[in-house]
Amino acid sequence: MLLSRLAAVEYTQVAIEMIASYGMPVGKEVFETCLWIGRFVQALExxxxxxxxxxxxxxxxxxxTTKAKDANVRQALLDLFPRTGGGKTPQIGTKKQPGPLYGVSTHxxxxxxxxxxxxxxxxGK
Incomplete structure (x- = not known):
């Protein structure tokens, strides 16, 4: 379904996170991710x-810094968006008063x- 959506939507570019090797052993999930990256690229026009x-x-x-953790990336993203929603994290907000990042979670x-x-x-390009 996701691959067919790529074929159906108009875009000028698609951002894909690429795998990098740091010399450590990897598991099955990394190889599956590599496979999906290739499938996404192949699905593009x-x-x-x-x-x-x-x-x-x-x-x-x-x-x-490259030493940032996922929590640091999340906080940096929160800092980029306006605090227009409700709740403790207004950039995300609540169901009643959603912010611009409402629904963004985990991955x-x-x-x-x-x-x-x-x-x-x-x-500008």
């Missing part, structure tokens, strides 16, 4: 539309980081 970004580049863009934070980084890199 022209593979040149794929913009592969490494996590270290996202961390550097959002946090200014969507790193994905949003990839998208924000690509948008900043290609701004």
């Amino acid at each position: 022209t593979p040149e539309e794929a913009r592969l970004l490494y996590r270290k580049d996202v961390k550097m863009h959002l946090c200014g 969507a934070w790193p994905a949003l980081g990839v998208a924000v980084t690509l948008a900043a890199r290609t701004k």
